[in-house]
Amino acid sequence: MSAMSDSSTDSRKYTGKIALITGSSRGIGKCLALQLAAQGASVVVNYRQNADLANDVVEQAKALGGDGIAVQADVENPEDIIRLFDAVQDAYGRLDFFINNAAASAFKKLLDLKTHHLDRSYAMNVRPFVLGAQEAVKLMDQGGRIVAVTSYGSMRGFATYAALGSYKAAVESFIRYMAVEFAGYGINVNGVNGGLIDSDSLEYFYKLPGMAPMERVLETIPLRRPGTVEDMANAIEFLLSANSAYITGQTLVVDGGMTVAAAPYYHQTTDPVSLPERPTRR
Numbered sequence: 618m619s620a621m622s623d624s625s626t627d628s629r630k631y632t633g634k635i636a637l638i639t640g641s642s643r644g645i646g647k648c649l650a651l652q653l654a655a656q657g658a659s660v661v662v663n664y665r666q667n668a669d670l671a672n673d674v675v676e677q678a679k680a681l682g683g684d685g686i687a688v689q690a691d692v693e694n695p696e697d698i699i700r701l702f703d704a705v706q707d708a709y710g711r712l713d714f715f716i717n718n719a720a721a722s723a724f725k726k727l728l729d730l731k732t733h734h735l736d737r738s739y740a741m742n743v744r745p746f747v748l749g750a751q752e753a754v755k756l757m758d759q760g761g762r763i764v765a766v767t768s769y770g771s772m773r774g775f776a777t778y779a780a781l782g783s784y785k786a787a788v789e790s791f792i793r794y795m796a797v798e799f800a801g802y803g804i805n806v807n808g809v810n811g812g813l814i815d816s817d818s819l820e821y822f823y824k825l826p827g828m829a830p831m832e833r834v835l836e837t838i839p840l841r842r843p844g845t846v847e848d849m850a851n852a853i854e855f856l857l858s859a860n861s862a863y864i865t866g867q868t869l870v871v872d873g874g875m876t877v878a879a880a881p882y883y884h885q886t887t888d889p890v891s892l893p894e895r896p897t898r899r
């Protein structure tokens with residue numbers, strides 16, 4: 618344990634809290650892990666293949682005054698999920714926050730989705746959330762929070778996104794069921810649904826065949842910028858904090874307004890494209 622983790626003298630927000638974040642060696646998960654560690658939490662940094670990145674996040678977490686361990690586990694494999702929670706129990710004995718963040722999928726048109734694409738997308742995106750939540754509940758002896766990260770494809774049709782979008786919608790449905798069933802254990806369950814978020818996976822995603830050009834999508838965002846990993850981590854952290862104590866079963870959308878702007882979009886009704894002038898009173 619690090620020097621600043623003495624909970625009797627440490628008044629930081631998450632001192633003494635234990636957080637497990639799947640897929641936290643990079644991107645949104647990493648950003649959240651470091652935010653929590655900076656507030657005194659111990660973070661379990663899960664990764665699939667890049668141990669160096671995960672170990673580096675743990676070192677950064679300790680330097681920020683938190684604690685952490687890195688645990689390799691492929692969440693597509695149910696045995697790895699059990700091993701991941703065994704590692705949490707061995708290191709810390711209990712758990713406060715479980716964040717289901719790791720995701721991967723086939724990105725193809727619906728007619729090109731084969732059985733193995735569907736099966737693996739389910740095994741990677743839905744099953745780990747359910748199996749992970751079952752294990753998390755057993756370790757949340759003082760109540761806790763479960764947050765799943767979903768994406769805008771759960772609500773809107775988007776090129777090549779049918780498999781992941783539909784399984785993210787299933788995750789959002791499980792959030793509601795878990796919220797009801799786990800409330801009696803003092804566990805709130807919520808989701809954060811991200812729009813276009815600037816991370817490694819965005820680079821990968823927009824280079825795939827059949828994708829809309831990123832510039833076209835960016836034009837449809839009312840706040841006129843992509844989201845950042847900090848935007849996502851801030852929303853997740855809110856759902857872990859005492860400030861969201863009465864919120865459960867909900868999915869908070871963090872997309873700069875993208876999914877509430879109905880077509881035709883503003884930029885499609887004006888020529889040339891221009892920012893609207895702000896009206897003044899006199």
Ligand SMILES: NC(=O)c1ccc[n+]([C@@H]2O[C@H](COP(=O)([O-])OP(=O)(O)OC[C@H]3O[C@@H](n4cnc5c(N)ncnc54)[C@H](OP(=O)(O)O)[C@@H]3O)[C@@H](O)[C@H]2O)c1
Nearest residue numbers: 640642643644645665666667691692720768811814816818
């Ligand atoms: N980026 C976006 O535009 C966006 C938008 C909306 C929602 N989201 C959601 O946000 C979440 C995080 O996305 P991100 O963009 O931050 O991801 P990312 O930067 O691609 O990071 C992926 C992380 O997941 C780990 N990982 C991948 N496959 C894994 C597996 N099978 N088992 C365990 N860990 C695995 C990676 O570890 P290794 O490197 O070791 O494999 C890495 O730590 C996802 O649920 C995603 O759907 C993203």
